[in-house]
Amino acid sequence: MDFDVTSIKNRIIGYLQSTVSWATILLFGTNTRLIDAVTEEVHNLAKYDEYLTRETKWTLAQNKTSLIVQSDILRYKPHRKIGAIGTIKVSSSSTFDSIYALNIPVPKYTVFSNDDDIKVSTTIGENLLASESYRELAVVQGTPKTATFIANGDNYETFTISNDSFASAYYEIYVNDVLWTEVNDLRSSSSIDTDYEFNNLLDFTGIKIKMGNDIFGKKLANGDVILIKYIETLGIEGNVLSTGIITTVESTITDIDDEKVELYCTNTVRIDGGLGVEALEDIRTDAPTIFQAGNRASAKEDYKIIAKQHEYVYKITCWGVYEYNLDNNLDLWTFLDNEENVVNLSAITSGGLNLTDAQKSVVITYLNNFKSPTDIVQFTDVEFIYMIFNVQTFVLDRSNPLSTVKAAILANLLTEYDYTTMDFEINVYETNWKSFIEDIIGVDHHTSYIEIYGLYTFESAYQSSFALSLFPVTESTIKIYISTDEETYTLIGTDDGLGEFTEESGYDLVGSTINYETGAILLIVGSGLDETYTDYTIKVIYRIDDDDLEFNKRYQYFRIANSAEQNITIEYIPE
Structure with missing residues (x-):
């Protein structure tokens, strides 16, 4: 039975004509107008009934309130706005290197800001002791x-x-x-x-x-x-993704003698994890999965499902002793004291970053409500492997502007391999990414390869030993860069293809080595650097011998580097 206006009207007229009292009444004039009015109202009632019926269906509802009402059945509570969390450093000294004569209480809900609209508040009360030049305080974004x-x-x-x-x-x-x-x-x-x-x-x-x-x-x-x-809270708009942003103390602070004290503050780590209210499709997806997990974490997938319900977790992976034995080619039932009952987690926030120590602590506390008392939950930082696509593209059809095709290649790569699209334990295969580029409108063929890089730090002034994420490393492809702000990088040396490094002018890399088979690097910078060694970030760009990029640790995560780092050239095929 149809409930459009015409069908409803025809049924009303047909019914009236079938009755004795209406058989001789003409269907025009006032009668027609009355029938039209009734028809329209019945049609609206049918549409409203269809709307209400759809909103009762979990897979069809389009109003968030419909899913929220039904979420109670699944024992799921969608989240409101979530305030970013992190830590800030406070001191009575503007240089953070001097002490104050007395203890300085910093109460819970003490407010700091960026001297604008972003405010953060302490989540517990602490004391800046007279013996301390500074103290790190846990904060949440909000007033x-x-x-x-x-x-x-x-x-x-x-x-x-x-x-x-x-x-x-x-x-x-x-x-x-x-x-x-x-x-x-x-x-x-x-x-x-x-x-x-x-x-x-x-x-x-x-x-x-x-x-x-x-x-x-x-x-x-x-x-x-x-x-x-x-x-x-400002939610996602309150995330502080750079250091040195929160520098103003909004609250009045006094020492234990009730004398006013001038405090200084700065954030030495990011303050992030802030989110808006839970989206409709997230509720639709997450509520059934948490219900299926049964509010208990007893298996790998349970941990992943339950942890993802926490506001600080965007993507997560989990492994235990079974996976450890598998990865290390051991008998799957080998008993290992140090690995038994250990639940390993690696996760990223909605901003595509590692969780801070404060966020990890909050998530572990949250998981304690669901896990066995014998399970030991611990986090391992994600090892991001950044990809630089070097694409030389050839276009046959001259009706496709080169700038348009280039922009399409870049946009598609940034979308396909962004951290929001990628996930843990996803490899990047040459046949897939090359055919992906070939399918972009305007591309006739291309000659391309991927460089990858990781970020490292010095262990002392100025030495560092670390292993590259993937190997064997292709000889004469390594480039080492240095930065103090993680934005502007300076090239300091390249490998010579023989296991040592050739430094750029102004730097001394004598003693630095690379093992191409294992990716192990010993970096020694004898001269050219003058900042505190902890202020530097090391970027190592390189290629590997294999055309496919495959993870070798469960906490590795492939993602495309930023758009400015991609190298795309394009030209028309000569006529």
Whole structure:
């Protein structure tokens, strides 16, 4: 049966004509207008019913609120805005190298900023001791806020805060100055438990807190004072991806004698992991997977599924003793004391970066709610392998402008091999990436190869020993660069094809070596550098003998380097 306007109208007329009382009534004039009005309303009701039916289907719903309502069945709670986390360095000295005579308390929710719109707040109270020239403080991006309510003493009394920037994780609820505890379901609480439920408003415009009824959770008394402390965050827009950005102390700080102290601050690491409210398609994908994991982490896939629900985890891989034995060509059932019950994780944030130490700690604490007590969770930093595509392209059809074809090649490569598209344990095969370029409109054929690079640091002034990610390394392809800002790199030397290095003018690399078979490099810079060795980043660009790029460690991750590093040349085929 169809419910378009014409079909509905024809059925109404057909029904009326089939009745005795309407058989002789002409269907025009006022009668027709009445039928048209009824037809239109029935049609609208049919469309609305179709809309409501679609919104009840998990795979078809287009409104986020529809999935949020159904998420309760899957025991899944979509996230609100998430504040970035990291650490900042504080000191009473502008050079961070002098001490203060007394201890300086730095309370929880002390605010620092970039002297503009990005503010960060401490998540715990700490003391800058008189013996310390500086201290690292854990912070979350956002501004501290409070809301106060007076209870009526109702059963299951609720309180609502309308703020679409209410951050996940960092909030506290006090009743008459006593901190209460959040639970997933008050039905698990006893009559004396000072517990509450915490839920998002369906449209993420705020949050709602639900208290007990003296059967399931303690009931509030009339006149009780409820204080809610929380963080108002910018979400993804509050990520601080460079160092030295947070340099202003917004709060007033005093020492233990209550004397005002001038503090200095800077972020020596990035502050990231901030996200907006969970997207519709993320809810649709993630809720069933976490439900299937059963809220317990007992296998590799369980750990990956549950960890990805945490706001700081964008992509993740997991391995244990089985994979360790497999990778090291050992019998799969070999018992290894140091590897038994160890759960190894490597993960990146939504910004494509390694998790900070603070973020790793938060994720491990989160996983403790799901894992076996005997499992030992530990993180290994991701080893990024950056790819530089060197593409020499030839175009036959002159109706395709060279600039357009070049732009298309670059755009397609940046999309196909971006960290958001790639994942752990994904290799890059020559046949795939070369055919991918050949399929771009305008490309007749091309001659191309990939260079790769990794980033390293000095272990002392100015020496470093490290192994390149992939090997065997092709002789005479290694280029070593140095940078103090990870943006502008200076070439300091190249390999000579015999296992040693030829330095650029102004640098001394005597004693530096490369083992082409294993990728092991000993870098010794005898002269040419004058900054503190920890300020330098080493970039090593090279090629390997194999045309395919295949990971050899589970924490490796292939991704394309930035657009400025890609080398694409293009020309017309001569007529």
